[in-house]
Amino acid sequence: MLNTFDVAHAAALEAGAILSRYFREGFTIRNKGVADLVTDADVAAERRVVEVIHAAFPDHAILGEEENAGESSAEHLWVVDPLDGTTNFAHGVPHFAVSIAYMFQGKAECGVIWNPIHDDLYVARRGHGATHNGKPIHVGQQNQMSECLIGTGFYYDRGAMMEATLSAIGDCFRQQIHGIRRFGTASLDLAHVATGLYGAYFEYQLSPWDYAAGQLLVEEAGGKVTTCDGSEMPISKTSILASNSFVHDEMQSIVSRHLLR
Ligand code: IPD
Ligand code: CA
Ligand code: CA
Numbered sequence: 001m002l003n004t005f006d007v008a009h010a011a012a013l014e015a016g017a018i019l020s021r022y023f024r025e026g027f028t029i030r031n032k033g034v035a036d037l038v039t040d041a042d043v044a045a046e047r048r049v050v051e052v053i054h055a056a057f058p059d060h061a062i063l064g065e066e067e068n069a070g071e072s073s074a075e076h077l078w079v080v081d082p083l084d085g086t087t088n089f090a091h092g093v094p095h096f097a098v099s100i101a102y103m104f105q106g107k108a109e110c111g112v113i114w115n116p117i118h119d120d121l122y123v124a125r126r127g128h129g130a131t132h133n134g135k136p137i138h139v140g141q142q143n144q145m146s147e148c149l150i151g152t153g154f155y156y157d158r159g160a161m162m163e164a165t166l167s168a169i170g171d172c173f174r175q176q177i178h179g180i181r182r183f184g185t186a187s188l189d190l191a192h193v194a195t196g197l198y199g200a201y202f203e204y205q206l207s208p209w210d211y212a213a214g215q216l217l218v219e220e221a222g223g224k225v226t227t228c229d230g231s232e233m234p235i236s237k238t239s240i241l242a243s244n245s246f247v248h249d250e251m252q253s254i255v256s257r258h259l260l261r
Pocket of ligand 2: 081083084085186209210
């Protein structure tokens, strides 16, 4: 019998192959909201992920960004972003990923993040560590923000949340960070924390499909993930602060200051 990790892995590879084909051959784009895009690749990839999961586990719930509103309280829950980084994808930027996590009783058991263009595979299994293309990964060792490169994102807001993010970025720079990056794919931002490229990453709003696999990856690589005010992560829309753990408090004092309540 297949285990959940093998299914997550197989589903991510299949969805990635679909994304690669659309990326090469063309796709249609529509707007879900102001500056929030979706393509036919997002939908086709999610449908394939659902087929692969349900072929193995017909009773499991699926919470997917495009078409699957699975209950986050389900005992067996798959959390799926079929295309994380749609804006990059739509503009021809090859920095996007499939993100799939399997959760049992509210806790992520395994997660897979796959960038099919760069052949980058990130995998985490609860209690068994995290890997990048088969090699174990660990968060960075920076003790202070002044030694760090930081990642961030803006969700799709063009109002108060965007302004709050800009204010927090200003405060990060005042701590003499090495730099800030906004690469546009939350799952890969979390992978950058897990591999030590970023000392920390924050965003004022993300959905479970953006962070479920990446959260486990960071935790299994030795890092820490909380909301921006330091609470435990829910399985719902939330702010997020992921770090190597050593700079978590210093980051939290800045990002919590600008968090909209
Ligand atoms: C988005 C990306 C982006 C982040 C947004 C997400 P999508 O996901 O991860 O980096 O800043 O908050 O919504 O819409 O491309 O799947
Ligand atoms: Ca996403
Ligand atoms: Ca998406």
